[in-house]
Amino acid sequence: ITQPQPGGFTQRAGTDGRRTNPRTITAEVFHPGCAGGTCTTAVSRHPTSDDSGTRECKGLGCKLPVRMRQKPKPCVGDGCGAHGGADARGNPSPVHVTDRAAQFLEELPDLGSQRGAWIQMTCDMKSTNDVPSEDALVLQLQLSKDQEKMVEALRGQQDEVRELQRLLSEQQGTLVIQQREILEQQRRMFEQMEEDRDECLEITDLCGDQHKCLNTPGFRCHGMTARDAASGMCGHGYFFNSDVDECQACNECDGESVASPCTLTTDAICFGPAAADAALSLSWAGDVSLPGAKGHILTRSFDSVELHIRGRGGAAALVSPEDGRLVLRQHGLVWLDENLSVSHGCRSFIQVCLRMNGTxxxxxxxxxxxxxxxxxRRSLQGVSISGVAEVAPGHAISLSVRSASQHCNDSSESLQLHEPSAAPFSLLWLSHDTGAVAMTAQASVSVHYHTNYRPVFRTTSTSDPYVVGLTHDGRAIRFAESGTVRFVFQQALYSMGQACVSEGFQILAYLNHNGTGTELSRTFKPGVHYRDTSISLSGASAVGPGDTLGFEILSPPQCNVRFFGDETGISTLSLVWVPAALSSSLSASVSHSGLPSGAVRNKPLFFRQTSAHVSQMELQGTGSADQRRDFVFKEGGTAGLSLDLKLIHSCNIIKVTLLRRADPERSEGGREADAAPTVPLAQQVGGQKPEGSRWARVSLRASFQVQNGTAVFFTLDCVRGRVNQISHQTGSAVSILWVAA
Known part of the structure; x- marks a missing residue:
């Protein structure tokens, strides 16, 4: 009995009474001669060219690309037969039979076609999370718009924050200005309350004896002479008025600039606001002290200490001391000088720095x-520091002392400043209307030890690179126009060798004019062994178009020197150039005759002029040409001066002082009025000569106002010792820059 089966096939029983597998029947249809379970061994199919590409393809994998088809896995285990597709009894595996049946079904002929039909089984799978392409595009555009709106909102918030910060800065600036005005008003009120005070009761040891003091609008000392007044008996902030024979308070020049500062015998002379704006050059002088009650002694270890600068007069239109700093009130260029006498107990060097801060x-x-x-052996050391800068209203100048290490507390006095008899700090201000140019350059660091050394510079700042700049090799400064230049070069160094101590170092300045080099100036510095120190040179000279200025440092043989440089200004060239129509210079060396020696007490120094004569100033005096001491100015203006002395002495303290004659008139017959009072303008104080060194050095720099007929001169003073020799050949000279007012 045959029963119909799906697909048009019938299932029949085998001869052995067992039911035959339909798949086996299918195999017999397509493979004649295959019967029963012997199909896998009795029938073998030879591949043709048409199915060469699908030899290993079975089942659904045939519809996949060749590179994606699954490789047949090898048979592993006891059940694997010789053909890999039979079980342990030699029967084909049901899985492999199924695959072969599917392979044979692919070859069924199509009833309506001459070519074979393919039974294709596909499985279309679609994720339930897929979004139509149009919806995705709309969603993406919407997200992009939302992101743009968010970015725009953030930008708006940033703009609002910036505007708030700007308004806050303006308000803070306004508050600072108001606070300064309030402090200034309080200061003026305080000063007004002190015009009527009783100095005789408030100031101790006034006039030497309180009973000799008589209270007046100022105060008067019984029996005080002009010589006593010239020695400073009136005290700080007062001058001796010879018309009424009393000490009176100095004029503060509120809201005005100082044409001439207050001295021991003359009151301050003030410029009006209009005159200050029209001035081409001005000067200012002030005092410097350590912070604290004592003012000149620091009894603790320190890393950096900012010195306090305070003025001796008004000059509010030019500068004003605030919180120990000097605040500029005018646009222009400033040249700064500080004469510092210091002793310290630090184990290494200390460094004095001039710094400028912005507004x-x-x-x-x-x-x-x-x-x-x-x-x-602790002793006073006199050092001079100078610098130049282009300034604007609100810029502040500060002076500080820094320690290389904090080991400065080996005694009760780690740092001590000597109080001089004249203002140690001074500045020369130049208006932009003069056409002056300021330049600073830093010397490069030497990686090797040298004896003789020519520094190479790189420009740090310049207000006009056309007029003043460096040469192509950086070893000199070139000038494009005629004028007068004042310069200072400071170089930090470290030396090794006893020859350094015994002979010391020298620094020279050369001016090259039309291919010919000329030595402008030379200074001396005592040497050191296995220690750090600095050497500096300052001078002034007239220059022409094409001239160049260069420097060289000379060291003794068998002395190894390393030269340093960094951003702290320890190896810096500072220079100011003024057009020739508004400036002039004068140079002079110490005269070989009339030099003070022995027990020197306030003896004058004599010079001989080495530069060409100019109409604005001259070296004048009685006696021979080699014995002149007064520098006389013929026109009003501002002067900047520098002096270097190379000498041998045994003094505990050595002083050099610049004085101005209060009465420059000369008596008839060529005799000077020696009894005329003098006013100290600047002073430098040094201590004992370094051990092992033959020579010592003293330097002094200052700026001051001059008028027609102003005369200045130098004196030398030795305390507890004697002066043996002053070098008049090299290392002892003076240079002066004059600028019209």
Whole structure:
């Protein structure tokens, strides 16, 4: 009995009474001769060219690309037969039979076609999370618009924050200005309350004896002479009025600039606001002290100490001391000088620095720096530091002392300043209307030790690179127009060798004119062994178009020197150039005759002029041409001066002082009025000569106002010792820059 089966096939029983597998029947239809379970061994199919590509293809994998088809896995285990597709009894595996049946079904002929039909089984799978392409595009566009709106909102918030910050800065600036005005008003009120005070009761030891003091609008000392007044008996902030024979308070020049500062015998002379705006050059002088009650002694270890600068007069239109700093009130160029006498107990060197800060204290830079070496035997060391800068209203100048290490507490006095008899700090201000140019350049660091050394510079700042700039090799400064230049070069160094101590160092300045080099100036510095120190040279000279200025440092043989440089100004060239129509210069060396020696007490120094004569000033005096001491100015203006002395002495303290004659008139017959009072303008104080060194050095720099007929001169003073010799050949000279007012 045959029963119909799906697909048009019937199922029949085998001869052995067992039911035959339909798949086996299918195999027999397409493979004649195949019967029963012997189909896998009795029938073998040879591949043709048409199915060469699908030899290993079975089942649904045939519809996949060749590279995606699954490789047949090898048979592993006991059940694997010789053909890999039979079980342990030799019967074909049901899985492999199914695959072969599917392979044979692919070859069924199509009833309506001459070519074979393919039974294709496909499985279309679609994720339920898929989004239509149009919806995805709309969603993406919407997200992009939302993101743009968010970015735009953030930008708006940033703009609002910036505007709030700007308004806050303006308000803070307004508050600072108001606070300054309030402090200024309080200061004026305080000063007004002190015009009527009783100095005789408030100031101790006034007039030497309180019973000799008589209270007046100022005060009067019984029996005080003009010589007593010239020695400073009136005290700080007072001058001796010879018309009424009493000490009176100095004029503060509120809201005006100082044409001439207050001295021991003359009151301050003030410029009006209009005159200050029209001035081409001005000067200012002030005092410097350590912070604290004592003012000149620091009894603790320190890393950096900012010195306090305070004025001796008004000059509010030009500068004003605030919180120990000097705040500029006018646009222009400033040349700064400081004469410092210091002793310290630090184990290494200390460094004196001039620094300029911006209007908001955010930007600042060191203008200049000088290192003061360690001494085995503590003594005063006199150093001079100078610098130049282009300034604007609100810029602040500060002076500080820094320690290389904090080991400065080996005694009760780690740092001590000597109080001079004249203002140690001074500045020369030049208006932009003069056409002056300021330039600073830093010397490069030497990686090797040298004996003789020519520094190479790189420009740090210049207000006009056309007029003043560096040569192509950086070893000199070139000038494009005629004028007068004042310069200072400061170089930090470290030396090794006893020859350094015994002979010391020298620094020279050369001026090259039309291919011919001329030595302008030379200075001396005592040497050190296994220590850090600094050497500096300052001078003034007339220059022409094409002239160049260069420097060289000379060291003794068998002395190894390393030269340093960094951003603290320890190896910096500072220079100011003024057009020839508004300036002139004068140079002079110490005269070989009439030099003070022995027990010297306030003896004058004599010079001989070495530069060409100019109409604005001259070296004048009685006696021979080699014995002149007074520098006389013929026109009003501002002068900047520098002096270097190379000498041998045994003094505990050596002083050099610049004085101005209060009465420059000369008596008839060529005799000077020696009894005329004098006013100290600047002073430098040094201590004992360094051990092992033959020579010592004293330097002094200052700026001051001059008028027609103003005369200045130098004196030398030795305390507890004697002066043996002053070098008149090299290392002892003076140079002066004059600028019209």
């Amino acid at each position: 908001d204290d955010s930007e600042g830079r060191d203008l200049s720096g000088v290192r003061v070496e360690q001494r085995d």
